[in-house]
Amino acid sequence: MQSTPQNQESTADRTRAHRTPAYAGREAVLVRQRARRSARSESEANKLAAENLDLIQQIVNQVATRYPRHVDRGELWSAGAMGLVEASRSYKPETGVPFGRYAAIRIRGAIIDSTRKRDWAVRSLRRRMRELHDAEEQFEAAKGRKPSEEELAEAIGVPLDEIHSRKAASVASSLLHLDQEDQDRVSLGERIRENTPDRIPDEHLAEREMIGTLRTAIGGLPELQRDVITRYYLNGEMLQSIAESMGVTEARISQIRAEAVHAMRSYFTTMYSDVAEVPEDAPGRRNRAAYLANMATKSTWLTRLQAAGPPAASHQAAG
Known part of the structure; x- marks a missing residue:
């Protein structure tokens, strides 16, 4: 029996109708599997982050000694929390590295990056200020008193004018938050009176x-x-x-x-x-x-x- 174009078309339609559901079914299965893996990995990541929240404060306590007292510890903690979340999302157990060690690196890096973005002072200035601070601490530990500017200049090996310029630059480079509270829980903005209404x-x-x-x-x-x-x-x-x-x-x-x-x-x-x-x-x-x-x-x-x-x-x- 010779097939007509109509018969050929109907056969092709039946073939497509037969094949399409199977293909769509396989795709649907793959999509559901990926969705379950994604949901499972997100749930595991959230669990990792929740179980290691204490790690944030540990890192903040470690790195806080590198920053002046006016730097808000709460902001450091927030930056560290973002680092912990990113670590929980990108962690791969098959590497064999413990999550705590991996997360600590990411948390510390997030804190350092956040402070660098807010710090407008160049690195060379920060290095000179740190050298001055270290010299003051060493002198005070050895002599039991704070050094004079002349003694600081001699300890570092720089002219006295350099000590003056470093201290002036240190004051100018310190950025304070007006909403930062002191030990009496009074903000800096409340302490400073504005005389121009x-x-x-x-x-x-x-x-x-x-x-x-x-x-x-x-x-x-x-x-x-x-x-x-x-x-x-x-x-x-x-x-x-x-x-x-x-x-x-x-x-x-x-x-x-x-x-x-x-x-x-x-x-x-x-x-x-x-x-x-x-x-x-x-x-x-x-x-x-x-x-x-x-x-x-x-x-x-x-x-x-x-x-x-x-x-x-x-x-x-x-x-």
Whole structure:
């Protein structure tokens, strides 16, 4: 019987349909085997790392003596932990090397690499500083006291100026963490007081808001009160001078000033808890109520901050 193209095609289709599942089945088996090996190796690696956590602190204690006291031991431990994890993943038992010995090398290397990345001082500088430190320790062990700079220079065999330059370089190369705590658990950042408020974000923001609040309060006053407050408090004019220029008595200007101050103080009490309340019977009660209602609709935190102007301008105004 002669096969037709249709018969040939259907035979080929049946052949492919028959072969494909077997091939796919073998691939699926291989994939599952690899997945089980991967899961098993990851589980074994995690177990190795967990069983050897104490090794990290041992290595940290060994290498910490090479670094100044300001170097954070916690950061050394973290770097060592990364080294231990990498060691557990790359360890091959068939080499015959005990895991503890292999991991110790990787942990020590990870710690050293991490400190080198954070250290901007060149190796030659570190070598000269270490030579100076070793000479100081040897002299103190032999003589029972700290050496003078002249004695250090003689011990190392360098001019006195070289001792001065090495100590200066040592100070400049020591980087301290502001969040590092001392024995009283107080951070270095808390010990150091910043005398320039605009360098402290939260304090600078609070200062700008206060300046903007003051400007907003003055700007919201009626024109006559605003003019008196500006001329008396900001321009330093005397009440008598203001009264003469306006053609009124000094007592009237004093009354306008008092009403304006009461209105502004009432506004400040809505934002600051340490501002004293204005007495209910203080002069200008009706105008004060209208002023507060107007400020409540027009004043927001953002508008007050914008009223302070650019940071540089607000800092100059504060000064």
